[in-house]
Amino acid sequence: MRERGRTRRLLGLGTRTGGALLRTRLGGQADWRALGEALFEGLSELKGPAMKLAQVMSQWDDLLPPELADELARLQRQATPMPWESIQGTLEAQYGDLEAVFAEVETAPFASASMGQVHRAVTRDGETVVLKVQYPGLAEVLEGDLAQLRRLMRLGRWFKVPQARLDALFEELAAGLRDELDYRAEAEHLAGYRARYAHLDSLVIPEPLTDLCGPHVLAMRHVAGTPLRELEDADDAVRQRVATTLADWLTEELFTFGELHADPHAGNFAADDEGRLVIYDFGAVIPVPRERLSAMMRLLEATLAADPMAMDAAMLELGGRQGEGAPLALYREAAEAVGPLFAPGVQDFGDVRVHRRLRELSPRVWAAMDRLQPPADTLLLSRTLNGHYWNLVRLGARLDMDARVRPLFAQVSR
Incomplete structure (x- = not known):
């Protein structure tokens, strides 16, 4: 693993990704399939932190363009092996x-x-x-890769994620990757x-x-x-x-x-x-500290009650939503999208109507990120839970989520 050559390739992939995002922000069209193919080929060979991040991103089925998500998903099953x-x-x-x-x-x-x-x-x-x-050689190139990964994550500002939150999220990812060594x-x-x-x-x-x-x-x-x-x-x-x-x-x-x-x-x-x-x-x-879990459960409880004011109070308790003006309409949409999964009785995770509403909701959430400002550890936690959710979708799970979560509300409030 030659560090200088890796740095050039990672910079090139980052530049290409940034160019595609810029075109979409300016109202143009990006070739997401071609970008995905380039990222698959480059990261499959380079391995390391950037490939890890791309694998995580590929689980965000509700966020990425489908063509890009499909290509990144190949990193989970078709990555080029090392000789x-x-x-x-x-x-x-x-x-x-x-x-x-x-x-x-x-x-x-x-x-x-x-x-x-x-x-x-x-x-x-x-x-x-x-x-x-x-x-x-992975240990020797890890810190250099992480430096490039930090630069790539700055693209998150285009999704209106505050820089301080991106930095905190990066530090959590970096600590996890160092531990994996x-x-x-x-x-x-x-x-x-x-x-x-x-x-x-x-x-x-x-x-x-x-x-x-x-x-x-x-x-x-x-x-x-x-x-x-x-x-x-x-x-x-x-x-x-x-x-x-x-x-x-x-x-x-x-x-x-x-x-x-x-x-x-x-x-x-x-x-x-x-x-x-x-x-x-x-x-x-x-780790998920009990205080953080309790606050997230209060947000879920308010969501299931379709109470936008209580949802906003829970966001403030989490450490997010520091700006002025609660996005009450967005809260209502979120409650309408999430509610069916937690309706009384057994719910089908294979119901495409639920997926469609969640996919339609995601761009609105990201568009409001400058107002929501979720804490970095909550971003990582929510995206991880999202990955587990999509695994349940792939299995076509049928679960009574209402019966599962109701006792937990009381448990975390003690």
Whole structure:
């Protein structure tokens, strides 16, 4: 990874993205498909923080132009893998002679991500394991990449996001990416989450193999599964079981442990042959302080009551909406769009009418961002929840959200 060449390429991609946004602001037309193809090709090769951000953005189905979102989504499943020779060097630095440890290591990865790629292997004892291998040299270029990423995020000002909020959001993303560099810490997290959720029979978290883990290699027992993005045509009973488990787990994460899995792209989730939800990656988990969760629940409660004045009061409590003049009409539209998902009884997340209203609402929200001014940590939290929501949509979930949230209102107010 040559830092100077990476910087030039990232600057070029940023310039091209900025040009497309400028054309749309001036009333012109941007070729979002061509931009998406260029970003896919460039970021797929460069890897690192910019690719991570693009993967996150691809989950924002309600915000990006569809052609751009489609191309960025390919980064979740078709990213160009790093040559085996480079990965082999990292493995040999960890294990020495690979043949002394493994009977076989597949040279072709079955998954390529932003910070590393995943290879199957068989130990000398005959056990199939998964090796998540960090891209070589990533630590050396990370800070340079983050500097370019900060420049790219300044484009958010065109969506009327205040610079102070963008800076705070960047710092939170940067801290998460730095934490992801230490695979030994991720192994410890995995072990902790396995113990935490051992009572959920419908949830599977792979076991880390401590003796085979190192700072740049995470070794886990192999857990076969069908990726969530491939479950759209699966048996309905399987999809509903996975969706229910996903909703149960997210609720417990938030309201019992005050945390949230912050990397909800579909490649991190699967269903095993028993219809259990498998979560492969815990590299990005964000804390959700109880005060923040309580304030967000008060905003949701006001939204479901279709009370725009109470919604505005909740926004002020969150630390947003610092300007003059509450956007009451926008609050009413938001309540009308969100309300159907929380109506009494089982609601269908596959209902395209709900998606349409949410998609129509998003541009209005971003147009009012200079008045709403949500705190940076709320931006990240809301976009993460949005990613989990779209996973439920992909599963065609049918859930009684009213029954789920009503007890939580009382819980967070205590």
